[in-house]
Amino acid sequence: MKKGLVALTLVGLMVGSVSSFASANSGYSWPVPDSKRITQKYGGAHKGIDIGGKRAGVAGDNVVSFYSGSVARAGWSTSYGWVVYVHHKIGSKNIQSRYAHLHLSPVVSVGQAVSSGTKLGIMGNTGQSQGVHLHFETRTCSGACKTDNSSTPFDPLANYFPGYKIAASASNILEADGHSAHHHDHSEVAEEEVFYSMEEINKMTSEERAAKGIPVK
Known part of the structure; x- marks a missing residue:
């Protein structure tokens, strides 16, 4: 296998205009415009x-909030x-x-109000990940949402972006970053997961960040 290239399976999707679809559905914004x-x-x-x-294996695409709300967590997770x-x-x-x-x-802070389409950061490959991508989850909360795993995950495509239609079960492409597009499953954030808020991180020295596995850049 050539270095930097790997075969992977990509779900084939037939989509219309994301912007026009989102505007027609209560202000939902596709998280990677x-x-x-x-x-x-x-x-x-x-x-x-x-x-x-947009370009396989290349970090930097903008990531935006899919709907208006309030930032509840922003920082570094040993999983995410x-x-x-x-x-x-x-x-x-x-x-x-x-x-x-x-x-x-992240370019937002806890407590910040965001609108649909507000930039949160840029796509990358940090935490338990094996290729450049955004892992996007939606979860329903039985009461007020918390930042633990008491919420219940559900499919964001079926509920907010039903205009996406699967055109084929799979198609083979070559990713340029040398990694598979199938990543850590996030079935539940591990019990041993450690999270550091930006407030905590900003108080750390470069050496302290490096010791905890938090990128210095």
Whole structure:
């Protein structure tokens, strides 16, 4: 196998205009405006969807909030890497969305109000990840949303972006970053997971961050 190239399976999707679809559906914004490449769908042990970059294996695509809400968590997770949680009120439901494996630290802070389409960070490959992508989760909360795993994951495509239609079960492509598009399953964030808020991280020295596995950049 040539270095830097790996065969993978990519769910084939037939989509219309994301922007026009989102605007027609109560203000939902596709979380990666520049890429519609879904590299892993929701189901089984995988409690979210994975979205690859506009250019396979290349970090840097903007990641945005799919709906208006309030930032509940922003920082570093030993599982999710750089991650943001946003809490939403959609109709009568309390919903949490998660945006994982960001390339750099989030550009939003806890308590910040965000609109649909507000930039949260950029796509990357941090935490328990084996390729550049966004891991996007939506979860329903029985009461007020918390940042633990008391919420219940559900399929964001079926519920918020039903305009996405599977055109083929799979098609083979070559990813340029040398990694598979199928990533850590996030069936549940591990019990031993450690999370550091940006407030905690900003107080650390470079040496302390490195010792905890937190990127210095």
